[in-house]
């Protein structure tokens with residue numbers, strides 16, 4: 001079946017800004033039927049609801065709050081696409097004395113929250129003619145980027161989770177994609193002084209890749225080049241990241 005967004009029901013976490021906002025805008029342009037724009041503060045997605053109130057629905061969701069996940073899963077009756085986008089970065093190096101505290105927080109938001117949300121929504125995705133889970137990971141999942149060491153750990157865990165989920169759900173016809181962006185022009189990457197693609201391009205490249213049958217998605221040149229190094233020899237990427245910081 002050819003992948004298409006037209007007429008689909010999608011849920012995007014962390015939809016109020018950055019890459020999540022880019023997904024909502026792109027889903028809207030591509031003809032999604034319903035887009036649940038999930039945010040911790042629902043007033044922060046009102047600008048997206050205003051674009052198309054009959055399509056974009058604001059829903060409250062902090063991915064670290066199990067009660068909110070359960071409430072959301074019981075409120076929604078139809079779902080074709082889940083975009084696990086919400087994430088945080090706390091730039092702790094792996095050897096820092098407080099690395100564990102940072103890592104715990106990042107794992108809660110970047111891994112355990114998405115895992116719990118996904119588990120709650122799998123029954124609905126199984127009812128879809130073409131269920132899709134899109135996990136927003138990072139090129140830092142593929143090899144540890146030392147200056148954001150604990151973040152890399154959480155994204156590597158997301159990478160492994162995505163592979164397991166893909167295998168588990170293949171018999172149900174649910175596509176499980178991992179998107180590994182390089183630095184993208186959002187608040188998260190505000191301190192990075194380098195070429196950064198606009199956040200909506202991550203969504204556009206993701207949908208184009210899905211239409212081409214790809215599930216491991218590197219949406220920008222930096223990510224593609226770094227992944228090419230890794231494919232050549234994993235240690236090449238590790239040492240390149242180590243030199244970058």
Ligand SMILES: NC(=O)c1ccc[n+]([C@@H]2O[C@H](COP(=O)([O-])OP(=O)(O)OC[C@H]3O[C@@H](n4cnc5c(N)ncnc54)[C@H](OP(=O)(O)O)[C@@H]3O)[C@@H](O)[C@H]2O)c1
Pocket residue numbers: 013014015016017018019020039040041044061062063064084085086087088109136137138139180181182183184185186187188189199
């Ligand atoms: N920007 C990059 O260079 C880059 C590169 C690779 C991967 N990524 C990944 O892309 C995803 C989106 O990041 P971004 O660049 O768009 O960053 P961003 O602009 O900082 O946006 C992060 C989003 O996550 C939400 N969020 C944070 N904690 C949350 C929680 N506990 N529950 C629900 N939502 C929460 C934020 O909501 P609030 O407004 O409420 O804080 C915000 O909507 C993340 O998973 C990130 O790791 C980003």
